[in-house]
Amino acid sequence: MRNTLIAIILMFLITSCEVQDVKIGKLESFNIVNITKDFITIDIAVPVDNPNNFGFAIQKAKLDITMNKVALGSIDKIKKVRIAKNSNDIHHFVFRLPFNKMMNGGLLSIPALLTGRAHIKITGFVKASTWLLFTKKIEVNYDKRIRIGKNR
Numbered sequence: 001m002r003n004t005l006i007a008i009i010l011m012f013l014i015t016s017c018e019v020q021d022v023k024i025g026k027l028e029s030f031n032i033v034n035i036t037k038d039f040i041t042i043d044i045a046v047p048v049d050n051p052n053n054f055g056f057a058i059q060k061a062k063l064d065i066t067m068n069k070v071a072l073g074s075i076d077k078i079k080k081v082r083i084a085k086n087s088n089d090i091h092h093f094v095f096r097l098p099f100n101k102m103m104n105g106g107l108l109s110i111p112a113l114l115t116g117r118a119h120i121k122i123t124g125f126v127k128a129s130t131w132l133l134f135t136k137k138i139e140v141n142y143d144k145r146i147r148i149g150k151n152r
Helices: 002-016 106-115
Strands: 029-035 039-050 056-067 070-083 087-098 117-130 134-147
Touching: 056 087, 070 117
Parallel strands: none
Antiparallel strands: 029 039, 039 087, 056 070, 056 117, 070 087, 117 134
């Protein structure tokens, strides 16, 4: 009886939740945080508008990054970012790009790093999850010429 009651309450909660689309704005900044012999740490700032009555976390990703038409590599992990309910804030996504993935084209991107301008293409997806039960894959397709640093 108790399990049936819990199942009915869960089904009511799941079916009564209206999920609205989360809006992701244009890239606000692209910063190189740290460079070591093994990896480069990158911080990108993006506005995220969550009109829903529940928050979620983004902690998984599969993103391919290209700078000036040179593939820099893929990102499989990002630092966990928590998006609050009913919020419209700029969030920072921090990730590491191993140098072993950049060796085929990373040296060709040094002029872009020195001049502070680059054509960045980021494709793939991030996974948003809440309560460990619900996950949604959000497609990412960003293709713009930017300044490395603040992009306003």
